[in-house]
Amino acid sequence: MKTPYVPFATLLKSVLLLSSPALIVMAIYVLMGFMILSHAVYAYGIIFIASGLLIYPFVGNMSLLANYVHDLSQDKRVQAPDLRFIATVAELSDALKKLQTSWETKKKQMETIITEREILVDTLPDILVMVNDEGKIVRTNRAARAIFGQNLAQKHLREVIDNGYMLSSVEAVIRDLKGREVEFRIEEPVIRDFLAIIERFPVPSAGGITTVITMNDITELKSVEQMRADFVANASHEIRTPLASIKGFIETLQGPAKDDEPARTEFLGIMLEQANRMQQLINDLLSLSKIEMNAHSVPTDPVDLATVVRRELEHFKRPAMDKNMRLSAQIQDNLPNVKGEANELAQVVHNLVGNAIKYGYRDSEVTVTLKITTELPQDINMRNHTRVVMLSVRDQGEGIPKQHLPRLMERFFRVDSARTREVGGTGLGLAIVKGIITRHRGAITIDSTQGEGSVFTAFLPIYEA
Ligand SMILES: Nc1ncnc2c1ncn2[C@@H]1O[C@H](COP(=O)(O)OP(=O)(O)O)[C@@H](O)[C@H]1O
Numbered sequence: 071m072k073t074p075y076v077p078f079a080t081l082l083k084s085v086l087l088l089s090s091p092a093l094i095v096m097a098i099y100v101l102m103g104f105m106i107l108s109h110a111v112y113a114y115g116i117i118f119i120a121s122g123l124l125i126y127p128f129v130g131n132m133s134l135l136a137n138y139v140h141d142l143s144q145d146k147r148v149q150a151p152d153l154r155f156i157a158t159v160a161e162l163s164d165a166l167k168k169l170q171t172s173w174e175t176k177k178k179q180m181e182t183i184i185t186e187r188e189i190l191v192d193t194l195p196d197i198l199v200m201v202n203d204e205g206k207i208v209r210t211n212r213a214a215r216a217i218f219g220q221n222l223a224q225k226h227l228r229e230v231i232d233n234g235y236m237l238s239s240v241e242a243v244i245r246d247l248k249g250r251e252v253e254f255r256i257e258e259p260v261i262r263d264f265l266a267i268i269e270r271f272p273v274p275s276a277g278g279i280t281t282v283i284t285m286n287d288i289t290e291l292k293s294v295e296q297m298r299a300d301f302v303a304n305a306s307h308e309i310r311t312p313l314a315s316i317k318g319f320i321e322t323l324q325g326p327a328k329d330d331e332p333a334r335t336e337f338l339g340i341m342l343e344q345a346n347r348m349q350q351l352i353n354d355l356l357s358l359s360k361i362e363m364n365a366h367s368v369p370t371d372p373v374d375l376a377t378v379v380r381r382e383l384e385h386f387k388r389p390a391m392d393k394n395m396r397l398s399a400q401i402q403d404n405l406p407n408v409k410g411e412a413n414e415l416a417q418v419v420h421n422l423v424g425n426a427i428k429y430g431y432r433d434s435e436v437t438v439t440l441k442i443t444t445e446l447p448q449d450i451n452m453r454n455h456t457r458v459v460m461l462s463v464r465d466q467g468e469g470i471p472k473q474h475l476p477r478l479m480e481r482f483f484r485v486d487s488a489r490t491r492e493v494g495g496t497g498l499g500l501a502i503v504k505g506i507i508t509r510h511r512g513a514i515t516i517d518s519t520q521g522e523g524s525v526f527t528a529f530l531p532i533y534e535a
C-alpha cells in the first residue's frame with residue numbers, strides 16, 4: 071500500500087474548519103466570563119490536535135483517491151489504492167474500482183471493433199478513398215494503395231486521379247450532398263476503367279472525412295464488352311461478304327448471263343466456293359461457341375494423341391501434295407495418353423497443320439512432333455506439372471511479324487486480311503485452338519522467324535489413371 075501523501079495546506083484548512091465551532095463557543099465563553107482565556111487556549115489546543123489526528127487519515131485517503139481519479143482521467147493504467155480506513159471512502163473507492171474495470175472492458179471492446187473495422191476496410195477488394203471537403207485524401211484501403219501508390223494521405227485527390235470528369239463529380243457531391251455513380255478511365259501507368267460510387271456523409275467524421283469514394287476496376291469488363299461488340303460486327307461482316315457475292319451471281323444468272331452456258335458453269339463454281347466459305351465460317355463459329363460454353367469443365371478422357379495426329383495428317387496428304395510439301399510426323403514411342411477430349415484435340419491438330427500448309431512455302435516441309443517434355447513454358451496451367459505431352463507443328467514459310475504475335479489468337483485476327491481470305495481462312499482457327507487448349511488446362515506457345523517459318527507448340531497434361 072502506498073503511504074498516503076497528505077497535503078499540508080488541505081490538512082490545516084480541514085482542521086481549522088472542523089475545530090471552528092469549538093473555537094467560536096469558547097470565544098463566547100471567554101467574552102462572557104464563563105472561562106478564563108488560558109483554559110480556553112489549552113482546550114482549543116487539545117481540540118485542534120484531536121481534530122488533526124481524526125481528520126489526517128481521511129484527508130490522506132481522499133487525496134489518494136483524488137490522485138487515482140486524476141491518473142484514470144489521463145488514461146494511465148493504474149492500480150486502485152486500497153482504502154479501508156473510513157467506510158465512506160472505502161465505498162467510494164470500491165465504486166471507482168468497478169467503474170475502472172467496466173471502463174477498461176468497454177475500451178477493449180471498442181479497440182476490437184476499431185481493429186476489426188480497419189481490417190475489414192483494408193481487405194475489402196473494392197478500392198476505398200476517403201476525402202475531406204477540400205478534396206484531400208484522409209484515408210485509403212490496401213486496394214486503393216495498390217492501384218494509386220503508397221503515400222496517399224494528405225495528397226489532393228487530383229494528384230492521384232488524373233481524370234477531370236471524376237474530380238468534378240467529387241466536387242459536385244461535396245457541394246450538393248447528392249451521391250453519384252461515375253465511370254471513368256485513367257491512362258497512367260496503364261489504361262484502367264473504373265466505376266466509382268461517391269457518397270457524402272451529412273456530418274464529417276472525427277478525422278474530417280466527409281466523402282467516401284468506392285471504386286471498382288471494370289477494365290476487364292469493358293474490354294470483354296468491347297470484344298463482344300467487335301465480334302458481332304466482325305462475324306456479320308464475314309458472313310455478309312460471301313452472301314453478297316452469291317446474291318450478285320444469282321442476279322447475273324437471272325439477267326445478263328441467263329443463256330450463257332460457260333458463264334453459268336463458272337459462276338456456279340464460284341457460288342459453291344462462297345457457300346463453302348460461309349459454311350466453314352458458321353462451323354467455326356459454332357465450334358467456338360461450344361468451346362466457350364464448356365470453358366469451365368475440364369475434359370477428362372484418356373486420349374491417344376499419336377492416333378489423333380496420324381488420322382489428321384491423312385486428311386492433309388492432298389493439300390500438301392498440291393503445294394509439293396513434305397508432311398512428316400515424329401512421334402515418340404509409348405507416349406502416355408493425355409487428358410482431354412479426342413474430337414477437340416483433333417481440331418487443334420487440324421487447325422495448326424492446316425495453317426502450316428496454308429502459310430508455308432511451296433516445296434517446303436511441315437513437321438509435326440509429339441513427345442514428352444519437361445521443359446515447360448511460363449504459364450499458370452503448367453505450374454503443377456513436371457512433365458507434359460508436347461505437340462508441335464513446324465512450317466517453313468514467311469512467318470509472323472513479332473508485333474502480331476500477342477494478338478494472333480484473337481478471333482478474326484489476321485496478319486494480312488486480304489491475302490488470308492484468298493487462301494480461304496476464317497480468322498477463327500487459332501481462336502478455336504486457344505479455346506480448346508485453355509479448356510484442357512494446357513498451354514500454347516508460338517515461335518516465328520520472319521522469312522523462315524513458325525512453330526506452334528501445344529502442351530497438354532498427361533492422363534493419370
Ligand atoms: N503457320 C503460320 N504461318 C504464318 N502465319 C500464320 C500461321 N498460322 C496462322 N497465321 C496467321 O494468323 C492468322 C490467324 O490464323 P487463324 O486463326 O488460323 O485464321 P485463318 O483462318 O486466317 O487461318 C492467319 O490469318 C495468319 O495471318
Ligand SMILES: [Mg+2]
Nearest residue numbers: 425495499500
Ligand atoms: Mg487457320
